[in-house]
Amino acid sequence: MFHCGGCFMTSNDQQRRKIGKRKKENALPGAVINPRIPELRDVKTGDFLDAHELATKAHQDVPWRHRTRLSLIEAQHRKQPIWVCAVCGVMVRLASSRRKNFFFRHVVEDGRCLYVTREDLPLDVRAAKYDGAKESDAHIEMKKMIVESLQADKRFRTDTIFEETSWKSKEYPNQRRRPDVQAEFEGGLRIAFEVQLSSTLIDEAVSRRDFYLQDGGLLVWVFRSVETQNPRMYQGDILFMNSGNLFVVDDETVEASLNERRLYLKNHHIIPEADHGNIRLTWSAPRLVAFDSLTLDPVGQRVMLYDYDAEEAKLREAMHEELQKDVRSNFLDFWRTNEPLQREREIYKVADQYRDLRQHMERNGCQMPQDSTFPLQPRVSSSRSRSNMEF
Numbered sequence: 001m002f003h004c005g006g007c008f009m010t011s012n013d014q015q016r017r018k019i020g021k022r023k024k025e026n027a028l029p030g031a032v033i034n035p036r037i038p039e040l041r042d043v044k045t046g047d048f049l050d051a052h053e054l055a056t057k058a059h060q061d062v063p064w065r066h067r068t069r070l071s072l073i074e075a076q077h078r079k080q081p082i083w084v085c086a087v088c089g090v091m092v093r094l095a096s097s098r099r100k101n102f103f104f105r106h107v108v109e110d111g112r113c114l115y116v117t118r119e120d121l122p123l124d125v126r127a128a129k130y131d132g133a134k135e136s137d138a139h140i141e142m143k144k145m146i147v148e149s150l151q152a153d154k155r156f157r158t159d160t161i162f163e164e165t166s167w168k169s170k171e172y173p174n175q176r177r178r179p180d181v182q183a184e185f186e187g188g189l190r191i192a193f194e195v196q197l198s199s200t201l202i203d204e205a206v207s208r209r210d211f212y213l214q215d216g217g218l219l220v221w222v223f224r225s226v227e228t229q230n231p232r233m234y235q236g237d238i239l240f241m242n243s244g245n246l247f248v249v250d251d252e253t254v255e256a257s258l259n260e261r262r263l264y265l266k267n268h269h270i271i272p273e274a275d276h277g278n279i280r281l282t283w284s285a286p287r288l289v290a291f292d293s294l295t296l297d298p299v300g301q302r303v304m305l306y307d308y309d310a311e312e313a314k315l316r317e318a319m320h321e322e323l324q325k326d327v328r329s330n331f332l333d334f335w336r337t338n339e340p341l342q343r344e345r346e347i348y349k350v351a352d353q354y355r356d357l358r359q360h361m362e363r364n365g366c367q368m369p370q371d372s373t374f375p376l377q378p379r380v381s382s383s384r385s386r387s388n389m390e391f
Protein backbone atom coordinates (compact mmCIF):
# COMPACT_ATOMS: atom_id res chain seq x y z
CA MET A 1 0.00 0.00 0.00
CA PHE A 2 1.47 3.35 -0.96
CA HIS A 3 0.46 6.93 -0.22
CA CYS A 4 0.80 10.01 -2.36
CA GLY A 5 2.42 12.88 -0.53
CA GLY A 6 -0.28 14.94 1.14
CA CYS A 7 -3.75 13.65 0.39
CA PHE A 8 -3.56 10.06 1.62
CA MET A 9 -5.18 8.87 -1.61
CA THR A 10 -3.93 5.40 -2.43
CA SER A 11 -4.66 3.02 -5.26
CA ASN A 12 -6.46 0.99 -2.66
CA ASP A 13 -8.69 3.92 -1.87
CA GLN A 14 -9.80 3.92 -5.49
CA GLN A 15 -10.46 0.21 -5.39
CA ARG A 16 -12.31 0.70 -2.16
CA ARG A 17 -14.57 3.28 -3.75
CA LYS A 18 -15.65 0.87 -6.44
CA ILE A 19 -16.49 -1.78 -3.89
CA GLY A 20 -18.11 0.95 -1.82
CA LYS A 21 -20.66 1.57 -4.53
CA ARG A 22 -21.62 -2.07 -4.56
CA LYS A 23 -21.83 -2.17 -0.82
CA LYS A 24 -23.99 0.93 -0.46
CA GLU A 25 -27.22 -1.03 -0.54
CA ASN A 26 -26.33 -3.29 2.39
CA ALA A 27 -24.54 -0.65 4.42
CA LEU A 28 -25.48 -0.31 8.06
CA PRO A 29 -26.94 3.07 8.97
CA GLY A 30 -24.53 5.54 10.47
CA ALA A 31 -21.41 3.59 9.54
CA VAL A 32 -18.86 4.67 6.98
CA ILE A 33 -19.31 2.28 4.06
CA ASN A 34 -15.75 1.24 3.54
CA PRO A 35 -13.78 2.11 6.60
CA ARG A 36 -10.03 1.84 6.81
CA ILE A 37 -10.39 -0.76 9.57
CA PRO A 38 -13.19 -3.28 9.08
CA GLU A 39 -12.34 -5.33 12.14
CA LEU A 40 -11.06 -4.56 15.61
CA ARG A 41 -9.64 -6.80 18.27
CA ASP A 42 -10.48 -6.65 21.94
CA VAL A 43 -7.08 -6.79 23.66
CA LYS A 44 -8.42 -8.39 26.82
CA THR A 45 -10.41 -11.25 25.33
CA GLY A 46 -8.82 -11.58 21.90
CA ASP A 47 -12.28 -11.39 20.29
CA PHE A 48 -12.65 -9.83 16.87
CA LEU A 49 -15.25 -7.08 16.66
CA ASP A 50 -17.07 -5.91 13.54
CA ALA A 51 -16.19 -2.23 13.11
CA HIS A 52 -19.35 -1.64 11.04
CA GLU A 53 -21.62 -2.80 13.82
CA LEU A 54 -19.83 -0.69 16.39
CA ALA A 55 -20.02 2.34 14.10
CA THR A 56 -23.77 1.86 13.79
CA LYS A 57 -24.04 1.61 17.54
CA ALA A 58 -22.11 4.86 17.83
CA HIS A 59 -24.61 6.44 15.47
CA GLN A 60 -27.65 5.23 17.36
CA ASP A 61 -26.53 5.38 20.95
CA VAL A 62 -25.22 8.84 21.78
CA PRO A 63 -24.07 8.22 25.38
CA TRP A 64 -22.31 5.01 24.31
CA ARG A 65 -20.63 6.91 21.47
CA HIS A 66 -19.09 9.51 23.75
CA ARG A 67 -18.15 7.15 26.55
CA THR A 68 -16.46 4.89 24.02
CA ARG A 69 -14.58 7.77 22.43
CA LEU A 70 -13.43 8.92 25.82
CA SER A 71 -12.30 5.52 27.03
CA LEU A 72 -10.37 4.88 23.80
CA ILE A 73 -8.56 8.19 24.17
CA GLU A 74 -7.82 7.50 27.85
CA ALA A 75 -6.49 4.08 26.89
CA GLN A 76 -4.18 5.71 24.40
CA HIS A 77 -2.87 8.15 27.01
CA ARG A 78 -2.27 5.38 29.51
CA LYS A 79 -0.75 3.21 26.75
CA GLN A 80 -3.09 0.40 27.76
CA PRO A 81 -5.00 -0.45 24.61
CA ILE A 82 -8.60 -1.67 24.78
CA TRP A 83 -9.43 -2.06 21.11
CA VAL A 84 -6.84 -2.26 18.35
CA CYS A 85 -6.82 -2.80 14.61
CA ALA A 86 -7.25 -6.55 14.06
CA VAL A 87 -4.35 -6.70 11.67
CA CYS A 88 -1.62 -4.31 12.75
CA GLY A 89 -2.46 -4.05 16.45
CA VAL A 90 -2.31 -0.24 16.48
CA MET A 91 -4.75 1.44 18.86
CA VAL A 92 -7.88 2.94 17.36
CA ARG A 93 -10.10 5.98 17.81
CA LEU A 94 -13.76 6.39 17.03
CA ALA A 95 -14.12 9.13 14.45
CA SER A 96 -16.90 10.53 12.31
CA SER A 97 -16.98 11.59 8.68
CA ARG A 98 -18.28 14.94 7.47
CA ARG A 99 -21.59 13.24 6.81
CA LYS A 100 -21.76 12.13 10.44
CA ASN A 101 -21.07 8.51 9.70
CA PHE A 102 -18.83 6.74 12.16
CA PHE A 103 -15.68 4.68 11.69
CA PHE A 104 -12.51 3.66 13.47
CA ARG A 105 -9.10 4.88 12.49
CA HIS A 106 -5.58 4.06 13.65
CA VAL A 107 -4.17 6.55 16.15
CA VAL A 108 -1.14 6.52 13.89
CA GLU A 109 -2.13 6.41 10.23
CA ASP A 110 1.20 5.88 8.53
CA GLY A 111 0.31 3.31 5.89
CA ARG A 112 1.95 0.39 7.64
CA CYS A 113 -1.29 -1.47 8.14
CA LEU A 114 -1.91 -4.35 5.75
CA TYR A 115 -5.68 -3.89 5.70
CA VAL A 116 -6.64 -3.35 2.14
CA THR A 117 -10.18 -4.53 1.63
CA ARG A 118 -12.28 -7.14 3.32
CA GLU A 119 -12.98 -8.93 0.07
CA ASP A 120 -9.43 -9.85 -0.66
CA LEU A 121 -7.28 -10.49 2.37
CA PRO A 122 -3.85 -11.64 1.27
CA LEU A 123 -2.31 -14.48 3.22
CA ASP A 124 0.13 -12.30 5.14
CA VAL A 125 -2.78 -10.19 6.39
CA ARG A 126 -4.42 -13.33 7.69
CA ALA A 127 -1.27 -14.47 9.44
CA ALA A 128 -0.79 -10.98 10.91
CA LYS A 129 -4.35 -10.96 12.20
CA TYR A 130 -3.86 -14.41 13.68
CA ASP A 131 -0.60 -13.45 15.37
CA GLY A 132 -2.16 -10.22 16.62
CA ALA A 133 -4.83 -12.17 18.44
CA LYS A 134 -2.11 -13.83 20.48
CA GLU A 135 -1.43 -10.67 22.42
CA SER A 136 -4.62 -10.80 24.48
CA ASP A 137 -4.35 -11.13 28.25
CA ALA A 138 -6.36 -14.34 28.18
CA HIS A 139 -4.01 -15.82 25.62
CA ILE A 140 -0.89 -14.96 27.62
CA GLU A 141 -2.48 -16.52 30.71
CA MET A 142 -3.28 -19.71 28.81
CA LYS A 143 0.29 -20.08 27.58
CA LYS A 144 1.57 -19.85 31.15
CA MET A 145 -0.89 -22.51 32.28
CA ILE A 146 0.25 -24.90 29.55
CA VAL A 147 3.94 -24.37 30.32
CA GLU A 148 3.35 -24.88 34.03
CA SER A 149 1.47 -28.12 33.37
CA LEU A 150 4.13 -29.42 30.98
CA GLN A 151 6.92 -28.69 33.43
CA ALA A 152 5.20 -30.91 35.98
CA ASP A 153 5.28 -33.90 33.62
CA LYS A 154 8.58 -35.77 33.22
CA ARG A 155 7.38 -37.23 29.93
CA PHE A 156 8.17 -33.82 28.44
CA ARG A 157 11.86 -32.95 28.54
CA THR A 158 12.23 -29.75 30.52
CA ASP A 159 14.88 -28.31 28.19
CA THR A 160 12.47 -28.67 25.23
CA ILE A 161 9.60 -26.66 26.68
CA PHE A 162 9.45 -23.24 25.07
CA GLU A 163 6.93 -20.45 24.81
CA GLU A 164 6.70 -18.38 21.62
CA THR A 165 9.88 -19.80 20.18
CA SER A 166 10.55 -20.37 16.53
CA TRP A 167 10.04 -23.87 15.10
CA LYS A 168 12.14 -24.23 11.97
CA SER A 169 11.17 -26.66 9.25
CA LYS A 170 13.75 -29.47 8.93
CA GLU A 171 13.30 -29.70 5.20
CA TYR A 172 12.82 -26.02 4.36
CA PRO A 173 14.85 -24.03 6.90
CA ASN A 174 13.43 -20.73 5.69
CA GLN A 175 9.94 -21.88 6.68
CA ARG A 176 9.10 -21.50 10.32
CA ARG A 177 6.22 -21.14 12.77
CA ARG A 178 6.02 -19.79 16.26
CA PRO A 179 3.70 -22.04 18.23
CA ASP A 180 2.38 -20.70 21.52
CA VAL A 181 4.10 -23.50 23.39
CA GLN A 182 6.22 -26.39 22.19
CA ALA A 183 7.72 -29.41 23.89
CA GLU A 184 9.15 -32.80 23.08
CA PHE A 185 7.15 -35.79 24.28
CA GLU A 186 8.72 -39.09 25.34
CA GLY A 187 9.81 -41.02 22.26
CA GLY A 188 10.92 -37.79 20.60
CA LEU A 189 7.62 -36.53 19.14
CA ARG A 190 7.69 -32.74 18.95
CA ILE A 191 4.40 -31.17 19.91
CA ALA A 192 3.13 -27.66 19.17
CA PHE A 193 0.36 -26.36 21.42
CA GLU A 194 -1.74 -23.59 19.94
CA VAL A 195 -4.20 -21.76 22.15
CA GLN A 196 -7.52 -21.09 20.54
CA LEU A 197 -9.65 -18.49 22.23
CA SER A 198 -11.98 -16.88 19.81
CA SER A 199 -10.59 -16.45 16.46
CA THR A 200 -9.16 -19.16 14.30
CA LEU A 201 -9.02 -18.30 10.70
CA ILE A 202 -9.58 -21.64 9.08
CA ASP A 203 -6.99 -21.04 6.35
CA GLU A 204 -4.39 -20.23 8.95
CA ALA A 205 -5.34 -23.29 11.01
CA VAL A 206 -4.98 -25.51 7.95
CA SER A 207 -1.65 -24.06 6.91
CA ARG A 208 -0.29 -24.52 10.43
CA ARG A 209 -1.50 -28.09 10.57
CA ASP A 210 0.19 -28.82 7.24
CA PHE A 211 3.43 -27.29 8.44
CA TYR A 212 3.66 -29.55 11.51
CA LEU A 213 2.53 -32.57 9.53
CA GLN A 214 5.29 -32.03 7.00
CA ASP A 215 7.82 -31.60 9.77
CA GLY A 216 6.86 -34.78 11.65
CA GLY A 217 5.45 -32.83 14.59
CA LEU A 218 1.97 -32.80 16.07
CA LEU A 219 -0.25 -29.77 16.48
CA VAL A 220 -2.56 -29.73 19.50
CA TRP A 221 -5.26 -27.07 19.75
CA VAL A 222 -6.07 -25.98 23.28
CA PHE A 223 -9.23 -24.12 24.27
CA ARG A 224 -10.11 -22.15 27.38
CA SER A 225 -13.66 -23.47 27.26
CA VAL A 226 -15.93 -25.36 24.91
CA GLU A 227 -19.32 -24.06 23.81
CA THR A 228 -21.76 -26.92 23.52
CA GLN A 229 -24.71 -24.59 22.85
CA ASN A 230 -24.44 -22.45 19.71
CA PRO A 231 -20.75 -23.10 19.20
CA ARG A 232 -18.96 -20.63 17.03
CA MET A 233 -17.61 -21.53 13.64
CA TYR A 234 -13.94 -21.76 14.62
CA GLN A 235 -14.71 -24.36 17.27
CA GLY A 236 -16.43 -26.60 14.74
CA ASP A 237 -13.57 -26.21 12.30
CA ILE A 238 -11.06 -27.49 14.83
CA LEU A 239 -13.48 -30.13 16.14
CA PHE A 240 -13.85 -31.79 12.76
CA MET A 241 -10.14 -31.49 12.00
CA ASN A 242 -9.53 -33.49 15.18
CA SER A 243 -11.99 -36.38 14.82
CA GLY A 244 -14.55 -34.76 17.11
CA ASN A 245 -12.29 -34.04 20.11
CA LEU A 246 -11.55 -30.72 21.79
CA PHE A 247 -9.17 -30.11 24.67
CA VAL A 248 -9.34 -27.49 27.37
CA VAL A 249 -6.75 -26.17 29.78
CA ASP A 250 -8.25 -24.48 32.84
CA ASP A 251 -7.66 -24.17 36.59
CA GLU A 252 -8.88 -27.70 37.17
CA THR A 253 -6.51 -29.27 34.63
CA VAL A 254 -3.54 -27.28 35.93
CA GLU A 255 -4.27 -28.45 39.44
CA ALA A 256 -4.52 -32.07 38.32
CA SER A 257 -1.30 -31.76 36.31
CA LEU A 258 0.61 -30.36 39.28
CA ASN A 259 -0.81 -32.89 41.75
CA GLU A 260 -0.30 -35.93 39.55
CA ARG A 261 2.96 -34.71 37.94
CA ARG A 262 1.37 -35.60 34.62
CA LEU A 263 -0.11 -33.35 31.93
CA TYR A 264 -3.89 -33.34 32.23
CA LEU A 265 -6.33 -31.85 29.74
CA LYS A 266 -10.10 -31.69 29.74
CA ASN A 267 -11.66 -33.58 26.86
CA HIS A 268 -14.99 -32.82 25.20
CA HIS A 269 -16.02 -34.96 22.29
CA ILE A 270 -19.04 -35.41 20.09
CA ILE A 271 -20.92 -38.69 19.68
CA PRO A 272 -22.92 -39.60 16.57
CA GLU A 273 -26.48 -40.89 16.92
CA ALA A 274 -28.90 -42.11 14.27
CA ASP A 275 -31.94 -39.88 13.97
CA HIS A 276 -34.47 -40.77 11.23
CA GLY A 277 -31.85 -41.42 8.62
CA ASN A 278 -29.66 -38.51 9.68
CA ILE A 279 -26.74 -38.22 12.06
CA ARG A 280 -27.41 -36.24 15.21
CA LEU A 281 -24.52 -35.07 17.39
CA THR A 282 -24.44 -35.02 21.15
CA TRP A 283 -21.63 -33.89 23.43
CA SER A 284 -19.88 -36.15 25.89
CA ALA A 285 -19.58 -35.00 29.48
CA PRO A 286 -16.25 -33.18 29.92
CA ARG A 287 -13.60 -35.46 31.34
CA LEU A 288 -10.12 -34.95 32.77
CA VAL A 289 -7.65 -37.05 30.81
CA ALA A 290 -3.91 -37.63 31.05
CA PHE A 291 -2.15 -36.62 27.85
CA ASP A 292 -0.08 -39.82 27.79
CA SER A 293 -3.31 -41.89 27.74
CA LEU A 294 -4.58 -40.27 24.53
CA THR A 295 -4.23 -41.57 20.99
CA LEU A 296 -1.66 -39.43 19.20
CA ASP A 297 -1.88 -39.54 15.42
CA PRO A 298 0.82 -37.34 13.84
CA VAL A 299 -0.05 -38.60 10.34
CA GLY A 300 -3.64 -37.45 10.66
CA GLN A 301 -2.63 -34.56 12.97
CA ARG A 302 -5.14 -35.77 15.53
CA VAL A 303 -5.20 -36.20 19.29
CA MET A 304 -8.08 -38.33 20.47
CA LEU A 305 -9.80 -39.77 23.45
CA TYR A 306 -12.62 -40.97 21.17
CA ASP A 307 -12.36 -41.51 17.44
CA TYR A 308 -15.51 -39.77 16.23
CA ASP A 309 -14.69 -40.23 12.53
CA ALA A 310 -14.44 -44.00 12.94
CA GLU A 311 -17.64 -44.17 15.04
CA GLU A 312 -19.53 -42.10 12.50
CA ALA A 313 -18.40 -44.37 9.66
CA LYS A 314 -19.57 -47.44 11.61
CA LEU A 315 -22.92 -45.85 12.35
CA ARG A 316 -23.47 -44.84 8.72
CA GLU A 317 -22.72 -48.39 7.65
CA ALA A 318 -25.29 -49.75 10.12
CA MET A 319 -27.86 -47.15 9.07
CA HIS A 320 -27.36 -48.05 5.45
CA GLU A 321 -27.95 -51.74 6.13
CA GLU A 322 -31.06 -50.96 8.15
CA LEU A 323 -32.39 -48.76 5.38
CA GLN A 324 -31.82 -51.41 2.75
CA LYS A 325 -33.72 -53.95 4.80
CA ASP A 326 -36.63 -51.53 5.16
CA VAL A 327 -36.64 -50.63 1.52
CA ARG A 328 -36.82 -54.22 0.41
CA SER A 329 -39.77 -55.04 2.64
CA ASN A 330 -41.59 -51.76 1.84
CA PHE A 331 -41.19 -52.35 -1.85
CA LEU A 332 -42.62 -55.86 -1.66
CA ASP A 333 -45.41 -54.79 0.67
CA PHE A 334 -46.51 -52.07 -1.69
CA TRP A 335 -46.87 -54.38 -4.65
CA ARG A 336 -48.42 -57.22 -2.69
CA THR A 337 -51.00 -54.91 -1.17
CA ASN A 338 -51.82 -52.93 -4.27
CA GLU A 339 -51.58 -55.56 -6.90
CA PRO A 340 -55.37 -55.98 -7.30
CA LEU A 341 -55.77 -52.23 -7.66
CA GLN A 342 -56.22 -51.87 -11.37
CA ARG A 343 -58.67 -49.16 -12.12
CA GLU A 344 -57.19 -45.71 -12.54
CA ARG A 345 -59.81 -44.00 -10.38
CA GLU A 346 -58.52 -45.91 -7.38
CA ILE A 347 -55.00 -44.66 -7.79
CA TYR A 348 -55.48 -41.68 -5.47
CA LYS A 349 -55.88 -44.16 -2.60
CA VAL A 350 -52.24 -45.17 -2.77
CA ALA A 351 -50.68 -41.92 -3.98
CA ASP A 352 -49.26 -40.98 -0.57
CA GLN A 353 -48.06 -44.48 0.04
CA TYR A 354 -46.35 -44.52 -3.33
CA ARG A 355 -44.69 -41.14 -2.68
CA ASP A 356 -43.26 -42.40 0.63
CA LEU A 357 -41.96 -45.53 -1.01
CA ARG A 358 -40.41 -43.52 -3.81
CA GLN A 359 -38.64 -41.18 -1.37
CA HIS A 360 -37.46 -44.11 0.69
CA MET A 361 -36.01 -45.76 -2.41
CA GLU A 362 -34.39 -42.53 -3.49
CA ARG A 363 -32.62 -42.08 -0.16
CA ASN A 364 -31.21 -45.52 -0.79
CA GLY A 365 -29.94 -44.60 -4.22
CA CYS A 366 -32.80 -46.04 -6.34
CA GLN A 367 -34.77 -43.80 -8.66
CA MET A 368 -38.44 -44.65 -9.22
CA PRO A 369 -40.85 -42.96 -11.60
CA GLN A 370 -42.64 -39.97 -10.12
CA ASP A 371 -46.01 -41.00 -11.50
CA SER A 372 -47.72 -43.36 -9.10
CA THR A 373 -49.92 -44.70 -11.87
CA PHE A 374 -46.92 -46.12 -13.63
CA PRO A 375 -46.29 -49.22 -11.58
CA LEU A 376 -49.96 -50.05 -11.50
CA GLN A 377 -51.03 -49.20 -14.98
CA PRO A 378 -48.15 -48.37 -17.29
CA ARG A 379 -49.04 -45.68 -19.81
CA VAL A 380 -45.76 -45.39 -21.66
CA SER A 381 -47.57 -44.38 -24.82
CA SER A 382 -48.77 -41.09 -23.32
CA SER A 383 -46.26 -38.26 -23.55
CA ARG A 384 -47.19 -36.97 -20.09
CA SER A 385 -46.20 -40.08 -18.24
CA ARG A 386 -43.06 -40.42 -20.27
CA SER A 387 -41.86 -37.02 -19.12
CA ASN A 388 -42.43 -38.09 -15.55
CA MET A 389 -40.28 -41.13 -15.76
CA GLU A 390 -36.97 -40.54 -14.12
CA PHE A 391 -34.84 -43.58 -14.48
Ligand SMILES: [Zn+2]
Pocket residue numbers: 037085086087088089090106113114115
Ligand atom coordinates in the same frame (compact mmCIF):
# COMPACT_ATOMS: atom_id res chain seq x y z
ZN1 LIG B 1 -4.28 -1.64 11.12
